[in-house]
Amino acid sequence: MRARSALGLLAAGTALAGAIVFVRTKSAVEREHVDVYFADGSMVSLEPGSTDGDRLLPLARRAIAAARG
Amino acid sequence: MRSTVCEELGDDAVHAGASLGLGPVVASPAMDAGQALADLTEISAQIESAVLADHEGSVVASTLSDEDAAKSFAEAAAELLSAADDVRTEPGSEPLVQVEGAAYDGSVFVAKDDRHLVAAVTKPRPTVGLVFYDLKTCLRMLEREEEAKAAKATKTATRRRTTKKKTEEADDESA
Numbered sequence: 119m120r121a122r123s124a125l126g127l128l129a130a131g132t133a134l135a136g137a138i139v140f141v142r143t144k145s146a147v148e149r150e151h152v153d154v155y156f157a158d159g160s161m162v163s164l165e166p167g168s169t170d171g172d173r174l175l176p177l178a179r180r181a182i183a184a185a186r187g
Numbered sequence: 188m189r190s191t192v193c194e195e196l197g198d199d200a201v202h203a204g205a206s207l208g209l210g211p212v213v214a215s216p217a218m219d220a221g222q223a224l225a226d227l228t229e230i231s232a233q234i235e236s237a238v239l240a241d242h243e244g245s246v247v248a249s250t251l252s253d254e255d256a257a258k259s260f261a262e263a264a265a266e267l268l269s270a271a272d273d274v275r276t277e278p279g280s281e282p283l284v285q286v287e288g289a290a291y292d293g294s295v296f297v298a299k300d301d302r303h304l305v306a307a308v309t310k311p312r313p314t315v316g317l318v319f320y321d322l323k324t325c326l327r328m329l330e331r332e333e334e335a336k337a338a339k340a341t342k343t344a345t346r347r348r349t350t351k352k353k354t355e356e357a358d359d360e361s362a
Contacts, residue, residue, distance in 0.1 A: 152288045153315075154271045156281040162274055170274050177270055178288020181263035181295040185236045185308040187256045 152178055220248035223328045227307070231321040233314060235293070237307040239329070240265060247303065264297045264306030285319055298322040300330060 152164045152174040164171035220239050228234050228250050238249040238257050244265030249257035271286045285298040289311075296318050297306045305322045 150290050152271070152286065154274050154283060155285045155287075155319075156275065157284050158281040160281065164274070174267065174270055174274075174286075174288065175290070177263065177267040178295050179290050181260060181267055181288065181297075181306065182290055182293045182308050184256060184259035184263045185238070185251065185295070185306075186293075187251075187253060 150175055219332065220329055223325050223332075224248050224250050224305075226328075227305075227321055227325045231307075231318060233309045233318055234307045234321065235309060236260070237305060237322075237325075238264065239303055239305050239325070241303060242268075242299065260306065260308075264295065264304060267295070268297050268299060268304055285322070287315055287319075294318075296322055298326060300326045303329060 150166055152171060154162045154164065154174075156162075162170075164174055166172060166175055224237050224239055227237055236250045238251065238261045239247045240261035241247065242265060244258075244262040246254075246257050246261045249261070251257040251260065267286060267288060268283070272283050274283075275281075283299075285296070287297075288295045291311065293311055294309045294313050294315075295306060296309065296313075296315075297304055298319060299305075303326060305325050307318060307322060309318060
């Protein structure tokens with residue numbers, strides 16, 4: 119009885135962790151962004167909604183579209 | 188002294204297999220810009236197309252068969268790079284070296300050195316580090332080729348000068 123409830127708890131915990139990882143990965147991957155890298159190794163990530171992000175994202179989309187004809 | 192491109196690729200576990208197959212081609216000193224780009228798309232399966240241009244967006248070489256598309260792509264990449272340069276404007280800030288723009292239908296990567304920029308388009312969710320590594324390798328190959336050409340030109344000019352001097356000396360002696 120005790121072993122069964124422990125197993126159930128473990129299964130529930132694993133499922134929850136899996137769901138969190140899935141949602142986080144999906145949201146991170148599918149978000150549009152522009153990452154700008156500098157000579158010292160630093161990087162600035164610009165998201166839509168920020169001033170620079172809204173300025174650079176259309177240029178990135180235009181470059182992709184241009185390459186695909 | 189720097190290691191060869193093949194040695195550098197060989198050090199990278201993910202690229203080791205590719206470098207083994209492409210080693211002699213990648214390391215060729217006589218490689219031109221077009222060949223460098225062709226190799227780039229060959230070693231990086233994630234790259235759909237690529238263009239090499241100067242900082243103003245004038246095309247040097249491209250994997251695109253359509254010249255107009257290559258021109259538009261190079262200009263858009265140069266514009267993206269130029270616009271990204273304004274992200275950090277504080278005095279003394281480090282210069283920009285590369286940019287990745289990720290959209291829903293793909294990503295664009297632009298890397299630059301002192302003279303050129305190389306831009307590539309990939310499918311969505313690329314391995315960012317590897318794509319940038321491949322772009323920089325392409326720029327290094329081009330730089331090496333230009334250095335080799337410059338060295339050869341200098342050597343030829345020196346030889347011509349020496350030959351001319353010897354001829355003049357011989358003429359003087361005979362006169």
